[in-house]
Amino acid sequence: MHGSAFTYxxxxxKWKAELGMKRIEVIVPDRKLKDANEVIRDANTGGMxxxxxxxxxxxxxxxxxFERGAKNYTPEFIxxxxxxxxxxxxxxxxxxxNLLDKLGDELGGKIFILDVHTAIDLNTRMRGEAxx
Numbered sequence: 775m776h777g778s779a780f781t782y783x784x785x786x787x788k789w790k791a792e793l794g795m796k797r798i799e800v801i802v803p804d805r806k807l808k809d810a811n812e813v814i815r816d817a818n819t820g821g822m823x824x825x826x827x828x829x830x831x832x833x834x835x836x837x838x839x840f841e842r843g844a845k846n847y848t849p850e851f852i853x854x855x856x857x858x859x860x861x862x863x864x865x866x867x868x869x870x871x872n873l874l875d876k877l878g879d880e881l882g883g884k885i886f887i888l889d890v891h892t893a894i895d896l897n898t899r900m901r902g903e904a905x906x
Contacts, residue, residue: 795890796860797860798858798860798886799884799888800873800884801829801854801857801884801885802855803854803855804855806877806881806883807824807855809877810873810877813869813872813873813876817861817872819859819860819861819869820906821859821906822857823859827856828851829852830851833852833881833882835851854883860893
């Protein structure tokens with residue numbers, strides 16, 4: 775029993791040490807990708823990923839005409855960019871405030887902040903904040 779409790783505590787402490795990271799997900803209009811990249815790069819966060827996505831929310835898509843204006847179509851989903859970056863906890867407030875300052879306008883968008891429990895570098899097998 776003593777060995778299993780010790781193992782559990784050791785694993786818990788190892789897991790706890792790896793906490794302290796957040797994944798920031800930013801969803802913005804396509805034309806805001808350059809601005810988001812600039813803010814994230816200036817924050818010295820390391821890497822960044824982005825994806826082209828479609829979704830619906832508070833802002834509705836504008837209708838489009840086709841067949842020489844004879845038909846109108848209003849798409850249900852709007853094209854957006856999703857940017858993801860994993861950062862240290864102490865970087866969150868500054869990065870989020872800078873993103874809000876640079877990206878906030880009537881075009882809309884969202885910022886989500888999620889806990890990252892573990893990060894592992896596939897090449898070096900290092901774990902935790904060191905890999906970001």
